[in-house]
Amino acid sequence: MRNSVSWAVGCLYLAAVAPLAHALDNGLARTPPMGWNSWNKFGCNVSAALIRQMADAMVRTGLKDVGYEYIVIDDCWQLSRDPSGAIVADPQRFPSGMRAVADYIHAKGLKFGLYSDAGDQTCQKRPGSHRHEKQDAQQYAAWGVDYLKYDWCFTQGLDAPTAYSTMRDALLATGRPIVFSICEWGKSKPWSWAPAVGNLWRTTGDIVDCFDCPARPGKEDNGVLQILDQQAGLEPAAGPGHWNDPDMLEIGNGGMTDDEYRAHLSLWSILAAPLMAGNDLRTMTAATAAILSNREVIAIDQDVAGVQGRRLHREGDADVWVRPLSDGSRAVALLNRGSKAIEISVSTIDLGLAPAARVRDLWLKKDVGRLGERLRTTVRPHSVAMLKISAS
Numbered sequence: 001m002r003n004s005v006s007w008a009v010g011c012l013y014l015a016a017v018a019p020l021a022h023a024l025d026n027g028l029a030r031t032p033p034m035g036w037n038s039w040n041k042f043g044c045n046v047s048a049a050l051i052r053q054m055a056d057a058m059v060r061t062g063l064k065d066v067g068y069e070y071i072v073i074d075d076c077w078q079l080s081r082d083p084s085g086a087i088v089a090d091p092q093r094f095p096s097g098m099r100a101v102a103d104y105i106h107a108k109g110l111k112f113g114l115y116s117d118a119g120d121q122t123c124q125k126r127p128g129s130h131r132h133e134k135q136d137a138q139q140y141a142a143w144g145v146d147y148l149k150y151d152w153c154f155t156q157g158l159d160a161p162t163a164y165s166t167m168r169d170a171l172l173a174t175g176r177p178i179v180f181s182i183c184e185w186g187k188s189k190p191w192s193w194a195p196a197v198g199n200l201w202r203t204t205g206d207i208v209d210c211f212d213c214p215a216r217p218g219k220e221d222n223g224v225l226q227i228l229d230q231q232a233g234l235e236p237a238a239g240p241g242h243w244n245d246p247d248m249l250e251i252g253n254g255g256m257t258d259d260e261y262r263a264h265l266s267l268w269s270i271l272a273a274p275l276m277a278g279n280d281l282r283t284m285t286a287a288t289a290a291i292l293s294n295r296e297v298i299a300i301d302q303d304v305a306g307v308q309g310r311r312l313h314r315e316g317d318a319d320v321w322v323r324p325l326s327d328g329s330r331a332v333a334l335l336n337r338g339s340k341a342i343e344i345s346v347s348t349i350d351l352g353l354a355p356a357a358r359v360r361d362l363w364l365k366k367d368v369g370r371l372g373e374r375l376r377t378t379v380r381p382h383s384v385a386m387l388k389i390s391a392s
């Protein structure tokens, strides 16, 4: 056990230093993108009014101050193409057009994102960008788009690396900095090719607002734990400018307890995941706002070294996840997957730290002492202890 753990810790360093052969160099997403996306809460029910209100709420609730930046309209903003092939936004829902939405968002100091699809249609059967990539990219740039999420429905016969590279090149050719978010659900192992193509790539099917929920028959949806388990081993692909994307946040959508939502944010931060809130920012509770805006946990996610954390070990319901940070310290998430409180412990040697290292609990927001020979904490059901442990 000790040997395999030492090997795993060694790999943390290898992953940190191994240069990636080719990574998309558009200068963007040097830390994982943070923002809000309409899909998880609103589905197709998007409009200019909703988006303006969400931008207002992002500023009013303080989320902008802690780093949330992109406001992304997911599927269903588009309606048709005009005779010249130009994409047409739904005039009922966006009566002043997309440039007006972008201007409103930019005036708040935020950034603007849109959604399209590499196929002929989007997942909700709106026009996709296949054979219109250049025209669409130019249109997005003219509107002031800063972020494009690009889906994979209705792509029969297309090759994912080729189709996504076509849109990458079209976006680069506009000269406007546009974060490129690849959404093909992990089907073609995008971690093996997407660092050269996009700034982030989905690694799984869609998240559902549920902590421990295997996919329903015939579906590819996943609870938080099911997504987490699919991230183990993908670490080497992530780094500044190119991130594994375990899907957007469900925090505040009502299907999980606050402990489960704290675990969701903590684990996504260990994973160096994009943090795209997916709830109604206008009406969220104080508890939801406090979870989404925990600066100390967000600082783990946004650590500039950009090394994705990994699972150190799993035993029964106890999972230990570790992420090395740029200042030599480690973020450690002790995760209780089960429905009873348990003690989770890990040896200081396995963590690769010294007994004198100081431990801070990032949800209690207080220093809890020295590490000693062994880290030991009782963790509530479906919960994490999220710790930052200093280098010495």
Ligand code: GAL
Pocket: 039, 074, 075, 122, 123, 124, 151, 152, 153, 183, 205, 206
């Ligand atoms: C799915 C995607 C979701 C959402 C949805 C919109 O393919 O994974 O995140 O974008 O399409 O139709």
